[in-house]
Amino acid sequence: MTDILFYTAIGITLLFAFINGFHDGCNVIATVISSRSMRPRRALFWAALAEGFGPLVFGTAVAGTIAGKVIDAGLLGNLPASAIHELLIAAAGGAIAWNLVTWIVGLPSSSSHALVGGLVGAGVVALGPHGIQAEQLLIFVVLPLFVSPLVGLLAGAVVFALIRALFAGAHSSIGHLFVALQKPGMLALAASHGSNDAQKSMGLIALALAAQHGAFDELQYPLWVTAACAASIAFGLSVGGWSIIRTVGYGIFRMQPVHSFASQAAAASVIVAASLTGGPVSTSQVVASSVLGVGASRRLSGVHWLVVKNIALAWLLTIPVAALVGAGSFALLHWLVQG
Numbered sequence: 223m224t225d226i227l228f229y230t231a232i233g234i235t236l237l238f239a240f241i242n243g244f245h246d247g248c249n250v251i252a253t254v255i256s257s258r259s260m261r262p263r264r265a266l267f268w269a270a271l272a273e274g275f276g277p278l279v280f281g282t283a284v285a286g287t288i289a290g291k292v293i294d295a296g297l298l299g300n301l302p303a304s305a306i307h308e309l310l311i312a313a314a315g316g317a318i319a320w321n322l323v324t325w326i327v328g329l330p331s332s333s334s335h336a337l338v339g340g341l342v343g344a345g346v347v348a349l350g351p352h353g354i355q356a357e358q359l360l361i362f363v364v365l366p367l368f369v370s371p372l373v374g375l376l377a378g379a380v381v382f383a384l385i386r387a388l389f390a391g392a393h394s395s396i397g398h399l400f401v402a403l404q405k406p407g408m409l410a411l412a413a414s415h416g417s418n419d420a421q422k423s424m425g426l427i428a429l430a431l432a433a434q435h436g437a438f439d440e441l442q443y444p445l446w447v448t449a450a451c452a453a454s455i456a457f458g459l460s461v462g463g464w465s466i467i468r469t470v471g472y473g474i475f476r477m478q479p480v481h482s483f484a485s486q487a488a489a490a491s492v493i494v495a496a497s498l499t500g501g502p503v504s505t506s507q508v509v510a511s512s513v514l515g516v517g518a519s520r521r522l523s524g525v526h527w528l529v530v531k532n533i534a535l536a537w538l539l540t541i542p543v544a545a546l547v548g549a550g551s552f553a554l555l556h557w558l559v560q561g
Contacts, residue, residue: 223559224434227307231314231430236454238314238321239423242333243273243458245321249509250411250459253482259404266460268405269412274456276416277424282443283500284418288425289441291362292338293345297353298429299438306433308555309344310426316340316548320540332504332540337422338363339544344552346545366501370492374508377488378515385484400479407486412459414493415505420451422502427451481516488512 250273251265289295298306317336338359345353427450428441489505489512496503 224302224304224307227304227311227559228430228434231307231310232427234311234314234318235423235426235430236450238318238333238337238426239420239451239454240458241318241321241325242419242423243455244461245325245333245458245506249506250415251408252509253485253513254404254408259401259479259482260408265408269408270456270460272409272412273416273459274452276413276418277420277448277452277455279413280417280421280494280497282421282424282448284421284497284502285424285428285443286441287362287500287502288337288341288422289428291355291358292341293349294353294355295429295432295438297349298345299432299436301348301433303433303436304559305348305556307430308559309348309552310430312344312552312555313337313340313548314426315551316343316544316546319547320544324540332367332506333419334367334422334502334504335540336544337426338367338502339541340548340551342541343545343548343550347549347552348556362500363502366496366503367507370496370501370503371507371511374489374492374511375515375518377492378485378512379519380515381488382481382484382516382519385480400483403483404479404486407483407490410490411486411493411509414490414497415509416452416455417497418493418503418505420448420455421497423451423454424448481513484516485509485512488515 251260251262251269254260254265255262293309298309301309314337317333317340320336320339321333342354342359424443424447427447428443431444431447432438432441489509492508492512493503493505495501
């Protein structure tokens with residue numbers, strides 16, 4: 223039974239990466255499509271390639287944060303391997319359930335928030351409240367998750383202000399430059415998204431491997447784990463979540479090529495910095511907030527604030543709802559397996 227649970231945990235985690243790809247990954251192409259600079263299918267193809275490339279380049283710092291800063295690995299190692307696999311299945315399952323709900327209604331909530339919520343909920347039921355590393359969770363996980371949208375907002379406003387200052391008085395044909403710049407901007411954003419979000423799945427699989435082999439002292443991230451998570455998230459992006467593309471690309475404000483490029487540059491910079499320092503940020507939040515920053519910098523009245531309010535509500539609900547689902551899923555699964 224332990225082996226079955228082990229492979230199920232890996233399968234559910236890769237499914238989470240796949241759903242993350244079409245749920246959050248579609249944000250990376252939303253602006254380039256809405257500004258009519260690339261056709262949707264072409265944008266999906268190139269973004270999916272870049273998405274798979276990102277995790278192979280930017281290291282495993284985020285994976286280490288997810289695996290080591292949420293649940294106490296020492297206490298986790300005291301559980302039977304089967305119970306650890308059940309916890310991971312429940313955590314990823316809770317995140318998947320919430321992602322599907324927000325995908326159906328077209329809200330760009332955060333897969334990262336959902337995964338953290340699922341881990342915390344399942345961890346509390348499995349180990350008790352003391353099994354959660356509250357201080358490290360707050361500093362290394364929750365703080366980056368909640369601060370990064372503000373950084374994305376400011377970065378979007380600053381980048382767009384710089385572009386306006388640099389190209390003030392330029393001929394209208396300068397728009398063609400930003401149409402061209404959006405393509406490498408989109409590739410950079412896709413690679414940065416893949417680097418941060420795929421590593422979260424890598425962290426779960428590393429815990430499953432540690433449980434299977436009884437070695438929590440030094441978590442391992444074999445190349446096949448990186449490749450499998452990268453491929454899953456890239457394939458998910460290639461499927462595309464069109465309802466969320468409509469919300470981010472069209473729902474916040476009317477997008478032009480210069481706005482798209484400014485938001486891409488701002489979001490990619492924030493996400494890459496987070497990936498290199500181990501911060502598990504919400505890439506969907508950073509993208510949406512950078513778009514908001516650009517729009518607000520351009521003209522506050524041009525921003526559709528009701529859409530922004532709905533997005534913020536989904537963000538605030540994600541962690542507690544996913545935690546409840548993760549807790550319930552672990553309790554049910556453990557009862558079914560252990561009798």
